[in-house]
Amino acid sequence: MSPTSGTGGPCDSPFDSTYDNDCTEVLERVFSFIDNELPSADSVQIQRHLDECGPCLQKYHLERTVKMLVQRSCSEQAPPDLRQKVLLRIRQVQVEITRDDGEL
Ligand SMILES: [Zn+2]
Secondary structure (H helix, E strand, C coil): HHHHHCCCCCCCCCCCCEEEEEEEHHHHHHHHCEEEEEEEHHHHHHHHHHHHHHHHHHHHHHHHHHHHHHHHHHHHHHCCCHHHHHHHHHHHHHHHHHHHHHHH
């Protein structure tokens, strides 16, 4: 018996049975994932889930787009018009996602 099978992970790697992440769990961490704040093991899990889960992938793209737009508007002060357009667009995408969910 050798419990020390260090396969690259740091001290604590809850890699055992938590392989199959719940969608909610993934979506909760998607922000940190976008910010690159997760340990590499965690981001691998998220990335893997996104590869297999369409709705989560859409949500991820949405969050990333919003984040990029917000960052951009912070640095050069987006006009209110643009802000409105962006918000409208986000709402449209969200409606599409909800529709997809409902059909399944
Ligand atoms: Zn998912």
